[in-house]
Amino acid sequence: MPLIDPARLAPLLGPWAGRFDVDALAECDSTSSEVLRRAEAGAPAGLVVVADRQTAGRGRRGRVWHAEPEDALTFSLLWRIEGPPARLAGLSLAVGLALVQALEHLGFRALGLKWPNDVLGLCCGGWAKLAGVLVELSSGPRGTQAVIGVGINLRAPQVGLDQAAAGLADLGPVPDRHEVLAALLASLGEVLAQFARQGFALLRPAWEARHAWAGQSVRVIIDAGKELTGSCVGVDVDGSLLLSGPEGPQRVVAGDVSLRAVSGGPSA
Incomplete structure (x- = not known):
């Protein structure tokens, strides 16, 4: 049985419960690949696939995402917006901001953003990667489609590292993963709605306020x-x-x- 139970998730999403269709899998090749396949078959926006284990999880530049089932939360979201892909400039930054704001809402501090799409945690004397974002865009008759993949470490991975990594457990007590996922989805819903109306420009000050590399x-x-x-x-x-x-x-x-x-x- 998957670690996420959609029935437990719905009450935590509040007004966003009807906006997301969450499917939890014990295993898949990649949550983004699974969402893309379903999108091609006509799945509506708001589809979320969360998996305990990915056999071919991926990140930017062809990197492989390494995570043990109980040590990470990995999911992908299908989102659509009217207009050409150029309208989505800055989307990966907006997604990163949404993740940080969700974690701040859960009580975590010492968080930062690294351009273009990493969430960092300050621990052990330096910044370490806490979460990553992969946004894949395509155009279709219903506008521009974005598959937004998110991987967040609940505990720091021990293998497959090419940079310093951290987990939420390094920053404080980790809530139940249902609470974490609900907070992330609600924040994504709010930020993406604002992005659809106004683009990245009005989100820019909040992103820059959390920029870990500012002035460096x-x-x-x-x-x-x-x-x-x-x-x-x-x-x-x-x-x-x-x-x-x-x-x-x-x-x-x-x-x-x-x-x-x-x-x-x-x-x-």
Whole structure:
């Protein structure tokens, strides 16, 4: 039996209970792949697939998501918006903000955001990855479709790490996973509704207030070997990263980019 019981989840969602159709699986290849398959078969927006175990969970840049069933919460959400994919600029940042705000509502502190889509926790003397987001977009007759994949560590993973990682347990007592999922979905519902109306621009101040790298010297490595260095100024209204460097202002659009601290800065 899956660790999540949708019947227990509904009362916790309050007014959002009718907006999400949650299906809990003991195992699947990838929650995002499962949602995409169902979307292609006509599933409505608001579908949520949560799985205890993923045999082929994935993150950005082809990374594999490693998590034991009781140590993580992994789910994907189907969301649609009218208009072209360009309307969704900054979506992954908005999703990250929604996750942080949900965790703050649950009482967690020492949280930060790393561009473009990581949630960080401050523990053991530094920032460590707490959660990740993968947004996959496609166009169709009903507008632009987004499959939003979320993986959050309840306890820090012990294998498959290429960067510092943390779990909610490192930051405080962990609520029942139903409470965590309900808080995340309710926050996503609120933030995505605002994003659909106004885009990322009005969410930008809240994101920047939680930017773990604000003012830090960083190195941005882009595919094809291009490298930029500079100080993190902030993010633009479309979610692009703004740097101030030796060659003047730089604007980095979301894509296959790795962010690593220059010596003396934080690391995550």
